[in-house]
Amino acid sequence: MPRLGDRVLKVRSKNAGPFWITVDVFCGSTEVFEQVRHELRTEAVAVLFQQPSQLMKRFDIGDLNVIKFSFPRPVVQGARTDRDMHGAQWAVLLAEFPVGH
Amino acid sequence: MSTRVLVPTGALGITFDRGALARGVAARPDIIAVDGGSTDSGPFSLGSGTSKYSRAATKSEWRDLMRARGEAGVPLVIGSSGTCGTDATVDWMFEITRELAAELGQRLKVARLYSSQPAARVAKALADGRITPLSPAPEISPEALGAMSNIVALAGAEQVQAALATGAEIVIAGRTTDTAIISALPLARGEHPGAAWHGAKVGECGALCTTNPTGGVILLEFDRQGFTVEPLVENTCCTPHSVSAHMLYENSDPFILYEPGGHLDVTCARYQALDARRVRVTGSKWVPDRYTVKLEGAILAGYQTSILAVLRDPHYVAHVQKWADELHAYLAYQIVQRMGLHAELYSLEFRLIGINAALGAMENRRGEPVEVGILGLITAQTAETAEEIGKLINPYVLHYPLTKDEELPTFAFPYSPAQSERGPVYEFALNHVMELDHPMQAFRLDLSEVGHA
Numbered sequence: 001m002p003r004l005g006d007r008v009l010k011v012r013s014k015n016a017g018p019f020w021i022t023v024d025v026f027c028g029s030t031e032v033f034e035q036v037r038h039e040l041r042t043e044a045v046a047v048l049f050q051q052p053s054q055l056m057k058r059f060d061i062g063d064l065n066v067i068k069f070s071f072p073r074p075v076v077q078g079a080r081t082d083r084d085m086h087g088a089q090w091a092v093l094l095a096e097f098p099v100g101h
Numbered sequence: 102m103s104t105r106v107l108v109p110t111g112a113l114g115i116t117f118d119r120g121a122l123a124r125g126v127a128a129r130p131d132i133i134a135v136d137g138g139s140t141d142s143g144p145f146s147l148g149s150g151t152s153k154y155s156r157a158a159t160k161s162e163w164r165d166l167m168r169a170r171g172e173a174g175v176p177l178v179i180g181s182s183g184t185c186g187t188d189a190t191v192d193w194m195f196e197i198t199r200e201l202a203a204e205l206g207q208r209l210k211v212a213r214l215y216s217s218q219p220a221a222r223v224a225k226a227l228a229d230g231r232i233t234p235l236s237p238a239p240e241i242s243p244e245a246l247g248a249m250s251n252i253v254a255l256a257g258a259e260q261v262q263a264a265l266a267t268g269a270e271i272v273i274a275g276r277t278t279d280t281a282i283i284s285a286l287p288l289a290r291g292e293h294p295g296a297a298w299h300g301a302k303v304g305e306c307g308a309l310c311t312t313n314p315t316g317g318v319i320l321l322e323f324d325r326q327g328f329t330v331e332p333l334v335e336n337t338c339c340t341p342h343s344v345s346a347h348m349l350y351e352n353s354d355p356f357i358l359y360e361p362g363g364h365l366d367v368t369c370a371r372y373q374a375l376d377a378r379r380v381r382v383t384g385s386k387w388v389p390d391r392y393t394v395k396l397e398g399a400i401l402a403g404y405q406t407s408i409l410a411v412l413r414d415p416h417y418v419a420h421v422q423k424w425a426d427e428l429h430a431y432l433a434y435q436i437v438q439r440m441g442l443h444a445e446l447y448s449l450e451f452r453l454i455g456i457n458a459a460l461g462a463m464e465n466r467r468g469e470p471v472e473v474g475i476l477g478l479i480t481a482q483t484a485e486t487a488e489e490i491g492k493l494i495n496p497y498v499l500h501y502p503l504t505k506d507e508e509l510p511t512f513a514f515p516y517s518p519a520q521s522e523r524g525p526v527y528e529f530a531l532n533h534v535m536e537l538d539h540p541m542q543a544f545r546l547d548l549s550e551v552g553h554a
Contacts, residue, residue: 016352017140018140019235019237022349049463050462059356061349068349070354072236077529078145079528085142086141089460
């Protein structure tokens with residue numbers, strides 16, 4: 001199965017303040033956006049990031065061909081057990097996630 | 102009429118294009134606005150009340166901006182001075198400004214806007230029911246507030262306007278929202294409020310809204326209907342996509358942005374390319390609400406010592422998780438035996454670099470690394486205890502064997518000593534808003550003259 005990162009332009013993640021992480025999937029075209037938005041289930045992304053799915057916010061933004069996920073950080077930025085101060089490596093998990101056929 | 106805001110860079114201290122700055126000055130801006138801070142690097146800056154960027158880098162860039170201000174003859178504003186925007190870092194920035202005024206032969210009126218909050222003020226607001234937690238928020242109490250090393254409130258446009266209204270040529274602001282330093286003047290001059298906040302959000306990271314994010318320097322022009330954004334670095338463009346996509350950046354909701362006194366809604370914003378470089382935005386909406394300011398606080402979480410070793414022996418690399426788990430249990434026992442220190446009084450964590458150091462339990466890939474770095478993080482209530490634990494565990498991190506009957510292994514220490522003191526560590530402890538009767542209730546202004554007559 002192809003990985004999401006191989007099908008879209010870019011997957012990036014970043015803190016949105018110290019208490020949230022936001023992940024943006026730039027699909028690059030309307031065609032890919034329409035495919036990916038149906039294939040990428042919010043529940044599966046929640047499992048990948050080990051989040052309760054009811055805490056996942058999702059925005060499918062057709063004007064930008066972007067799918068955005070935001071969720072509270074399980075560990076507050078910079079707390080003793082935080083492993084990634086900027087939350088930017090989280091995107092790799094989603095980029096490597098198999099999606100489609 | 103319109104209001105032009107020149108934004109030299111997304112953050113003072115990470116450099117900008119000097120040629121583009123000169124083009125910006127030639128474009129006759131009404132104000133130069135630069136952000137000096139962020140929580141992006143973690144809680145240490147706020148916890149310690151110090152700047153993340155070097156004094157030398159800050160001073161050399163501020164020198165160029167003070168010169169540009171002199172040429173343009175307009176106010177220069179910095180928000181969130183010294184990364185965290187505490188009173189101490191405002192004064193640090195003021196000291197740099199005073200030195201530069203003398204060196205440049207400028208005589209200037211400088212306003213300082215202070216954002217630090219005494220714990221007692223916040224505790225009073227808490228008791229009065231005027232503190233509201235955002236989601237998710239740490240639990241707070243008067244005791245927890247009193248234990249925080251620094252609390253700041255994020256000033257909005259009104260406090261920056263009050264500083265500008267003093268007639269100051271330079272405004273050194275403590276913590277502000279990233280957008281307030283840009284929106285303040287357009288709002289004061291009656292430009293479209295939705296456009297003022299939206300343009301400010303688009304511009305707050307400098308050239309991140311362009312096709313060349315490292316380019317720095319943009320010009321925002323606000324009017325009664327909308328705003329126009331234009332990059333000033335050569336071979337750099339703003340496109341409807343690059344501008345609208347910036348609302349995604351570091352923002353959990355790409356359509357809504359909360360600010361003191363209301364929120365920005367860009368759901369109906371329209372983005373139009375004026376030419377190959379400039380984008381015009383209309384249709385953004387400002388929705389007024391009660392006047393609240395966001396609070397940030399940091400609390401001491403202990404003192405840290407770290408230790409680093411590298412395992413290259415393939416047998417150890419293959420079994421590194423088992424090795425680390427057994428070593429951890431053995432060390433916990435040794436720390437009780439030799440120091441009388443029980444597990445609740447300190448923490449020791451091993452991160453396996455090459456296995457899952459960045460993602461921890463979320464990591465789902467298994468590889469065959471050539472070597473594995475062992476990063477040990479020791480946190481204790483005093484620096485002495487953390488350092489003592491570091492020294493105690495040092496020989497075991499170097500020699501701990503997987504089996505009892507083998508010759509003692511010796512791993513690679515990259516330097517001597519293998520343990521390093523990291524000093525105090527902090528945690529963010531507030532994600533709340535505080536309601537105010539009027540914008541200046543929690544902020545204070547100080548006006549002075551610096552430099553030669």
